[in-house]
Amino acid sequence: MEFIEIIKAIILGIIEGITEWLPVSSTGHMILVDEFLQLDMSPAFKEMFFVVIQLGAIMAVVVLYWKKIFPFSFKKKPFVQKSIIIMWIKVIIACLPAAVIGLLFDDKVNELFYNFQTVAIMLILFGIFFIVVENYNKGKNPIANDMDQLTFKMAIIIGLFQVIAAVFPGTSRSGATILGALLIGVSREVAAEFTFFLAIPVMFGASLLKLVKFGFVFTGFEMIILSVGSIVAFIVSILAIKFLVGYIKKHDFKVFGWYRIILGIILLGYYFFLR
Numbered sequence: 001m002e003f004i005e006i007i008k009a010i011i012l013g014i015i016e017g018i019t020e021w022l023p024v025s026s027t028g029h030m031i032l033v034d035e036f037l038q039l040d041m042s043p044a045f046k047e048m049f050f051v052v053i054q055l056g057a058i059m060a061v062v063v064l065y066w067k068k069i070f071p072f073s074f075k076k077k078p079f080v081q082k083s084i085i086i087m088w089i090k091v092i093i094a095c096l097p098a099a100v101i102g103l104l105f106d107d108k109v110n111e112l113f114y115n116f117q118t119v120a121i122m123l124i125l126f127g128i129f130f131i132v133v134e135n136y137n138k139g140k141n142p143i144a145n146d147m148d149q150l151t152f153k154m155a156i157i158i159g160l161f162q163v164i165a166a167v168f169p170g171t172s173r174s175g176a177t178i179l180g181a182l183l184i185g186v187s188r189e190v191a192a193e194f195t196f197f198l199a200i201p202v203m204f205g206a207s208l209l210k211l212v213k214f215g216f217v218f219t220g221f222e223m224i225i226l227s228v229g230s231i232v233a234f235i236v237s238i239l240a241i242k243f244l245v246g247y248i249k250k251h252d253f254k255v256f257g258w259y260r261i262i263l264g265i266i267l268l269g270y271y272f273f274l275r
Contacts (some may be wrong), residue, residue: 004041005221006224007024008037008038008039009039009225009226009229010228011033011037012030012033012034012053012227012229013053013056013228013229013236014233015030015235016030016050016053016195016233017058017060017232017233017235018240020200020240021057021196021205021237021244022232022240022256022261023126023172023175024034024123024172024173024256025119025169025172025260025263026264027114027119027169027170027172028120028122028170028267029263030050031119031267032197032263032267034050035275036271040173041176041225045214045222047132047214048210048211048213049225049229051206051207051210051228052207054233055204055230056230056231056234058204060205060237061241062200063185063238064242065193067087067195068147068197070084081150086148087147087197087209088197090150090152091200091201093152093155093157094156094159095159095196095198095202095205096160097105097160097163098163098165098202099205101166102166102205102206103209105167109166110157111170115190116270116271116275117171118170119169119264120264121170121268122169122171123264124260124264124268126171126172126175126260127256127259127260127261127264129179129257130179130253130260131254131258133183134182134253134257143183143185143186143242144185144186145189145190146190147190147194150186150190151233154184154186157183158177158184158186158194161176161179161181162176162177162180162198165177173195174192175256176194178191178195179199181195182253184212189245189248189249196241209242234235
């Protein structure tokens with residue numbers, strides 16, 4: 001039986017690694033998969049597990065983008081990369097609204113909105129938004145084609161979109177921030193990259209919050225399940241990030257919009273007719 005739970009953790013890690021970075025809602029997929037592939041663990045552990053395995057996904061960003069996120073150089077001058085420091089200030093500014101909401105209303109948000117209906121509706125709505133925004137931007141030149149051109153005002157607006165994802169599961173954190181960035185004229189590549197960087201403090205903070213609530217006390221088997229899920233999420237995230245970056249160089253985000261709409265309809269159909 002323990003072997004089966006490890007297999008489940010591997011599958012959940014794969015799903016997390018793929019859906020955390022593609023704008024399709026990792027929460028929506030986790031809810032759907034958990035309906036059929038439930039971990040035989042305590043409810044408190046499962047709630048913590050679904051958040052903390054995101055740390056594995058986050059480490060993929062740290063590894064892939066280390067040179068772009070680490071501002072200090074010990075081999076060449078200048079020793080401090082000013083552009084990276086400024087980038088991190090933008091990231092922190094963009095994270096503040098969602099951080100405040102998370103700290104103050106995390107339990108209330110879970111109680112009110114963590115359900116099939118909300119996830120399905122937000123999947124569909126933001127799927128439609130992606131298609132509409134991409135059609136609206138067709139033929140237009142972005143005004144921010146690299147990270148230095150992304151202004152503090154843009155960072156604040158993107159951060160406000162992240163609040164939507166913090167409140168309504170199914171929106172997709174990456175989906176909301178990418179959509180917000182596209183709306184204000186940020187290129188697809190910069191929108192995706194900034195979203196990756198935003199995830200670092202957001203996911204570390206969310207994971208720490210869940211670990212504190214759980215109590216940092218694990219059985220040996222719980223530690224194995226958490227480690228397996230996190231490691232798999234890390235490996236798959238590297239592949240997913242590389243895929244997304246390569247894909248958006250030649251294509252827009254509309255395919256993800258259509259995918260979200262289809263998944264949302266499936267979720268609603270399952271909830272109302274099969275559950």
